Amino acid sequence: MTQKKTVGMYESFTRSGRPSRATHYCAGCGHGIIHKLIAEAMVELGLQDRTIIVNPIGCGVFGYYYWDCGNVGAAHGRAPAIGTAINRMRRDAVVISYQGDGDLGAIGFNNTFQAASRGEHMAVFFVNNAIYGMTGGQMAPTTLEGMKTTTSPFGRDPLTAGYPLHVCEVLNQLKAPVYIERVSVADTKRIMQARRAVHRALEIQRDGKGYAFVEFISPCPTNMGLDSVKAALFCMAEMEKEYPLGCVRDRSATALARAPHAPAPSVEAFFQQSEQHQAPAEEVDASFKEQRLKFTGYGGQGILSLGICVAEAARLEKRFTTWFPSYGPEQRGGSAACSVVISGRPVGSPAVDHPDVLVCMNQPSYERFAHDVRPGGTVIVDATVPLMEKAPEGVRVISMPAIDLSLKLGVPQAANTMMLAALAQLEVTGLKREHLLEALDASFRKKPALIEKNRLLFNEAVAWMEKNL
């Protein structure tokens, strides 16, 4: 096909490597016509500098040879995802996603569907030629029943290969799209209607109104095995029976333009504001004996927050601190655990294999971890857990009624505060009580009403320990 100068297209198609004014399309192919309609519309609407066309994989892959606007090549089926990002990052852009029926209706259908459902600001031009052109005439999702292709040599059998996919009708189930129309480029009258549809889709982009979708019934003489005239006739006679032309939806008159971004603080200002609780930077202190602690129990007992509270106290003392939780299905399965390392130098392994201090709020974790405690270490176990007959060698075991006390005081979820008090009273963390308390207060900074309450609970636990230990 030779081309006279068309607006919106390069005068000579040098990007093909061979300066030429002929496109790479076969005679009678609909792609060239659709390319031209798009090029003309973007110029007529004054959008050429703002237009970015995402080129597909399929026969349209070389669109950038021709369109004189911003061009981005996509992977097969992924143009909607790429267009999504472009329209969000360049709000002034008029984003066009140009795709064939394999690209859009098969490999990339979910990306198309989801982008439509999100109402992305782009015009999607969908070339339905009922076949895979680029790769040699294989069956497409849009191939008609009984139609012979290289991968349906006996004709598409819907019982094994499914039925033709009606993309416009599927997308019409979604709320977000602003405009959906099916047109054809099989004859002049139809091309005039296609031209109007392209304009409408681009006006919607110009006005920032949202998602527009135009399907083109388009002849592919080469792979349909027909000459140009017969291919066009096939489109009009056979394809239009399956794919009726017409506007499926147009709410462009009422759709609202998208709102501009609200002003926002800089990242520096944002973090400055959001951080009320300031801890000093860590300092090396060779005299500090590294403490390795493990907190265990059931999910919901506040095990992880107890560990964080101790870690925060350590930070107040400029210690190098790590906190590492159990996570994933283990956590959902009911058990919770975390490890805390407090050190006077950068911490190596954050995992605690042999704790100096082990806190157990339930029986399974007591039985599982008590024997890992280092000689000279301490186990604080809730009094609801029966103690093992033989205590681990060289390890002090303290039975503490944390759950019971917190129940009696009417705050059953605060057993972890009782355990914190035990840690402070036993002086096993190497941290000062005032810092443990400060960290406890800080952990409730979003619920200030609980600060006093937890202080009270803390003191009750200390009183219990003074009396009973």
Next chain:
Amino acid sequence: MTKFVKGNEAVVIGALYAGCDVYFGYPITPASEIAHAAARWLPSVGREFLQAECETASIYMVYGTAAAGRLSMTATSGPGMSLMQEGLSYMAGAELPGVIVNIMRAGPGLGNVYPEQGDYNQSVKGGGHGNYRCVVLAPASVQEMCDLTIRAFELALKYRTPAIVLADGLLGQMMETVLLPERALPKPDTSSWAVQATPETRKNLITSIFINAAGQEAHNRRLQTKYESMRVDAQHDNYLCEDAELVLVAYGISSRIARTAAEALREEGVKAGVFRPLSLSPFPAEALCRTLSGRKALVVELSSGQFRDDVLLHLAKEGQRYQPVGLCNRMGGMVMSVDEVVEAARRELGLGK
């Protein structure tokens, strides 16, 4: 100013200071906290967050952002990373910058959500089709989760190529203190190559297709030259290596365990040190050779020996005569204890228990 955060959250802090305009991602354990933090923080500072419909979409949204001359990132774990490989290849081919964080979990297949380093080859050797490789950085602390994310953005832009931050479930989930950067990086000027919907950038073209073979070969040679030139940005860290008789070679979380093991070995009178690459691609090969020369080496990794094989390859390519390099590894979400590394080290040195 400091903050006590999870490694996964530190990644987002880094991204914000690096100027990341938008985050795209699909949930997966143990990386999801990255998306959670991004969903809270990016819109708070006027940037965008979008939950993609799948990881394939995520990576092409990263591609699209870069094509438009802006900065974005995504984060995922094993299965999602596998889905992104085609997109990474396209980004490398089209020379587009973007940051991908892989919080590695155990595989193959669904595996489990516990820490592993089994995606080493996938990340470091390309992973998708064609001749390319990404920048790959390997943080070993929550601070580095922030700092190396920033670095990843810088290198992605400098070389116009995707950069991967390769961490694991343990680094992602653990909390440590992060010192926040003083100020954010300046906005990059991408107008010479990106498609920005402006008159000046109208002729710019983003594509990875060179339809004639000679052109595609020339493109490949250019890419290879670029990857070679990345050598200058290789980064490593030596810990107690000067007088070491045995060097533990490890990256990421394994290097933390190696570090404690080296200290424990020294307490027993064994002079051990740790060589740790911070960048796996470009790899600090010369530094590795210098450090290992004349010393015994033991690789500590949470994978099958993928990293050890690469250490051997780098030594060989640098012309170092073959030397045995031991392996202490765990897989499947099991993390080696310090004791295990100490024992392996003693075995390597021919010392009894």
